[in-house]
Amino acid sequence: MKTSELKTISENLIGTFKSAGKVSIDLYKKGLKIEMKEDKSPVSNGDLKVNELITNKIKELTPNLPIVSEETVNLNIKNKAKTFWLIDPIDGTKEYIAGKDEYTLNAALVINTVPVLGLVGVPRKKRLFYTYGPGESYLIEDEITRKIDCKKKQPKGKVVALSSVFKPSDIILNKLKEFNVTSIVKMASSYKFCVIATGEYDIYAARERANEWDYAAGHAVAQNAGAIIKTLDEKPFLYGKEDYRNPSLLIKRAENLDV
Secondary structure, eight states: OOHHHHHHHHHHHHHHHHHHHHHHHHHHHHOOOEEEOTTSOEEEHHHHHHHHHHHHHHHHHOTTSOEEETTTOOTTSOOOOSEEEEEEEEEOHHHHHTTOSOOEEEEEEEETTEEEEEEEEEGGGTEEEEESSTTOEEEEETTEEEEOOOOOOSOTTOOEEEESSSSOOHHHHHHHHTTTOOEEEEOOSTHHHHHHHTTSSOEEEEOSOSBHHHHHHHHHHHHHHTOEEEOTTSOBOOOOOTTOBOOOEEEESSSOTTO
8 A cells, every 4th residue: 555545544534533532522521331341341432432433434444454443353253364454442441431631542554564554542632643654653733733753852861661550560670771761650551652752751661461452553653753663572563463462562762762
């Protein structure tokens, strides 16, 4: 698929993501209807409505491509697709239900194991990230669109890591020490990928966790902005696994985090 086609697809999804973000906030204000899934994780009518809006638009734009969404996937069927969409309508459902502002709306197009196109909406923070190729990652904020490139925002000598938990494991802490991390900030959802893409934070490390749809859109945004994304043992982080499970993860804003 040509870059021009990917650009058109991504830009045609922006309006849907903005609308879906507003719907997620409106439904929260009205009072969410919450159920527990088989894996004991919560799902709300907000997740389902956002999923419907994003899925319908993607079907309209790329009717011949398969769509894998957290809310509709059948995990008993092994993934054999090489080019497919990954959707996590609301990543950080617990944060969403609790009224916090770090939940995200996510869609990514994976082509031959690599997420090349991605959109991440952060409705409560009024931010929308999108990308359609290397060097083409953008942030829409306050109705202004600007290119993002992982340029360091922290003061020189300060290296700030992100963590999905308050107390990272010793394995993660030891990995972060290798990069002279000076502080760690807890942050939920795929928003972590995006604020590394903007250069606001420097590094994120995680053991095996979550599924491909949790990472893919943020991965595309960060990697296309210049971030380096691999597993903890420096292997390529690839998509299209039969069971969708993620390996370990290491995202670096740059090779040299001091600059």
